[in-house]
Amino acid sequence: MKAMLIEAFGGPEVFSAGEVGQPEFKADEVLVKVHATSVNPVDYKLRQHGSSADILPPAILGYDVSGVVEAVGAAVYTVAVGEEVYYSPEILGNRPGSYAEYHAARAAIVASKPVNLSHEQAASIPLAGMTAWDGLVEKARVKVGESVLIHGAGGVGTLAIQIAKAAGAYVIAVCSDYMIDTAMSLGADHAINYKTENFVDIVKAKTDGFGVDVVFDTVGGDTLTRSIQVTKPFGRLVGVVSTDTGFRDAFGDNISVYPTFMQRARYKLDALRVLIERGALEPVIDSVMPLAEVAQAHRRLEQGGVKGKIVLRVVEEGE
Numbered sequence: 001m002k003a004m005l006i007e008a009f010g011g012p013e014v015f016s017a018g019e020v021g022q023p024e025f026k027a028d029e030v031l032v033k034v035h036a037t038s039v040n041p042v043d044y045k046l047r048q049h050g051s052s053a054d055i056l057p058p059a060i061l062g063y064d065v066s067g068v069v070e071a072v073g074a075a076v077y078t079v080a081v082g083e084e085v086y087y088s089p090e091i092l093g094n095r096p097g098s099y100a101e102y103h104a105a106r107a108a109i110v111a112s113k114p115v116n117l118s119h120e121q122a123a124s125i126p127l128a129g130m131t132a133w134d135g136l137v138e139k140a141r142v143k144v145g146e147s148v149l150i151h152g153a154g155g156v157g158t159l160a161i162q163i164a165k166a167a168g169a170y171v172i173a174v175c176s177d178y179m180i181d182t183a184m185s186l187g188a189d190h191a192i193n194y195k196t197e198n199f200v201d202i203v204k205a206k207t208d209g210f211g212v213d214v215v216f217d218t219v220g221g222d223t224l225t226r227s228i229q230v231t232k233p234f235g236r237l238v239g240v241v242s243t244d245t246g247f248r249d250a251f252g253d254n255i256s257v258y259p260t261f262m263q264r265a266r267y268k269l270d271a272l273r274v275l276i277e278r279g280a281l282e283p284v285i286d287s288v289m290p291l292a293e294v295a296q297a298h299r300r301l302e303q304g305g306v307k308g309k310i311v312l313r314v315v316e317e318g319e
Helices: 043-050 127-138 153-168 176-187 197-204 221-229 265-278 291-303
Strands: 002-005 017-019 028-037 067-073 084-087 102-106 147-151 170-175 189-195 212-217 231-239 256-259 285-290 310-314
Touching: 002 067, 017 189, 017 291, 028 084, 028 291, 043 291, 084 153, 084 265, 102 147, 127 153, 127 231, 127 265, 147 153, 147 197, 147 221, 153 170, 153 176, 153 212, 170 176, 176 189, 176 285, 189 197, 197 221, 212 285, 221 231, 285 291
Parallel strands: 147 170, 147 212, 170 189, 212 231, 231 256, 285 310
Antiparallel strands: 002 017, 028 067, 028 102, 028 310, 067 084
């Protein structure tokens, strides 16, 4: 099968097209014909240096899939051949990713694709959607009537805004100037330009000085610790990227801090599918590019200024 490989760690130029064997699959796994995948920040971070995920070149990256089940293992009863599915491939353990024509995955992490999305749209959802779900639903347990401050309106942030709104929360988003209108169109009650506005002052004003119940951070650095001063006593701070450790000020107000590493599971994708099919959640896609242009997709994402997800087309719709 055709695949885009990295032969070494480094810049986007390390990608090359190659022919590799079709993935073998175990009794509890399925073989999926990949129709589309997408690019996430974790992709270029792993491409640069492999991090701690045991990635060993030559390797296939890519951690989103929308496609069609080609075959199933002997112990699989939850997924059928011919079914349209979507999921996020596992990163740890040097398992091949989805920048390829086929991918093998445990059936336990594979779910039916939303019927109202194309494969290209669906491929933008799994990793970012489950990350937002884990932070807001699993960790913060956002409730109706609560207030949520979301830092960042990228792939994860745009879905987090919608999930928080679907949960019945008042949402304040902090993002780049070019994402302000998008954040508002997705349901944010207020959007703050982090380059020109002080989010602390504005959040205090918008909440009458009380602060928010939940802070959800996709930016990193000192963003979470700066947000302590606008978080209510007994509030929750959730970070899905690397952050500093200055949380001493959170203790006095009994603020809970949740570092979050997304865990893959079918039920989360099923829940996201329900929201999508009800019209409460929609993907934000910057562009769709052929898989062969994955290096350029990585360059664009690293440079910044991307409005939503970059999707990689593996199969033309209708083929």
